[in-house]
Amino acid sequence: DADVTQTPRNRITKTGKRIMLECSQTKGHDRMYWYRQDPGLGLRLIYYSFDVKDINKGEISDGYSVSRQAQAKFSLSLESAIPNQTALYFCATSDPDRGTDTQYFGPGTRLTVL
């Protein structure tokens, strides 16, 4: 089945380290998103991309950067990780041009910054 995958699934790192989270999808969707989930705060949008040449900041982009290497790949980087970036990170995809607005989420990456 077509799916959204994320690597790594869990990561522990130290303050100041650079870290990259990767997302791949086999759904053939044009749109990809990065969210972070914190208890009591829901899912907050970090960055989104509507195609390979289109990258947009979400509501909480400070401290993060992204790269859309191909239609199927969207990576999130923390240039210098800090403890308050400890969270669960989700990648998602969608393709409204196919008649549905559904976003399909990856399994998540649990990131701990010590």
Place this chain on the structure above:
Amino acid sequence: GENVEQHPSTLSVQEGDSAVIKCTYSDSASNYFPWYKQELGKRPQLIIDIRSNVGEKKDQRIAVTLNKTAKHFSLHITETQPEDSAVYFCAASRRGTSYGKLTFGQGTILTVHP
């Protein structure tokens, strides 16, 4: 930008009872309102959605109602079962090429006691 408020943050019911989760939104141009369910340790998945041209939509035991004038929408689950226990998120967006990003509510932890 859009702001979505979700209540209650936690909800505990007995099996067989009904559960209602409410959300309000701020952007009167929002026209798409999905609900996602996230089971423990799993990814969020769409369970039902509604577009602004209808006031109610049902799918077996779940239903969503929308009041555009008051800018609020609600999820109704009837005859709850233990497997309904999860975190539920509402969201809002403007459907269309340039505005497809979702703004999520803070989430509701639903616990159904056998």
